[in-house]
Amino acid sequence: MLDKPTYGQPCNACGRCCQDELCGLAKKVFGPRPGPCPALAELESGFGCGLILTPSRFAPVPASVYGTVAVSEAAALLCAAGAGCDAQGHDELVDEAVRARVMDATQSRPQAEIEQARAIWRAAWLPESAEPFIR
Numbered sequence: 604m605l606d607k608p609t610y611g612q613p614c615n616a617c618g619r620c621c622q623d624e625l626c627g628l629a630k631k632v633f634g635p636r637p638g639p640c641p642a643l644a645e646l647e648s649g650f651g652c653g654l655i656l657t658p659s660r661f662a663p664v665p666a667s668v669y670g671t672v673a674v675s676e677a678a679a680l681l682c683a684a685g686a687g688c689d690a691q692g693h694d695e696l697v698d699e700a701v702r703a704r705v706m707d708a709t710q711s712r713p714q715a716e717i718e719q720a721r722a723i724w725r726a727a728w729l730p731e732s733a734e735p736f737i738r
């Protein structure tokens with residue numbers, strides 16, 4: 604497994620975050636549980652997110668209604684893909700300005716876009732996974 608880059612650096616697909624714990628969207632889809640995430644997919648060059656790569660496998664109803672591209676993009680938004688490494692190691696100190704930049708990459712998206720992504724995935728959520736999540 605690749606070493607995890609420093610928080611805020613570009614994601615290198617090491618997969619450590621999703622090995623350790625589930626993201627907010629994964630908790631909705633699979634229920635709260637310890638890692639690794641059931642959607643974590645091993646690729647030739649590291650790890651990827653199955654909800655983004657193969658959404659019809661995990662969200663067949665949304666995929667049939669909205670199409671796999673839209674469901675994949677919605678997963679990427681809700682998983683904060685592209686924001687840089689947002690996993691803080693247990694002994695890793697993070698500059699608050701860097702944290703703000705990483706968090707802002709997702710939270711600055713229009714609220715309507717975030718709500719649409721949630722609406723797309725809602726049919727694939729477990730009914731009992733009702734705790735709110737920010738992304």
Ligand code: SF4
Pocket residue numbers: 607608613614615616617618619620621687688689690
């Ligand atoms: S977000 Fe960080 S820990 Fe997660 S796969 Fe990317 S680099 Fe690795």
Ligand code: SF4
Pocket residue numbers: 620621624625626627628629640641642643644651652653654655682
């Ligand atoms: S849903 Fe994707 S991003 Fe979220 S924990 Fe699972 S593999 Fe990682």
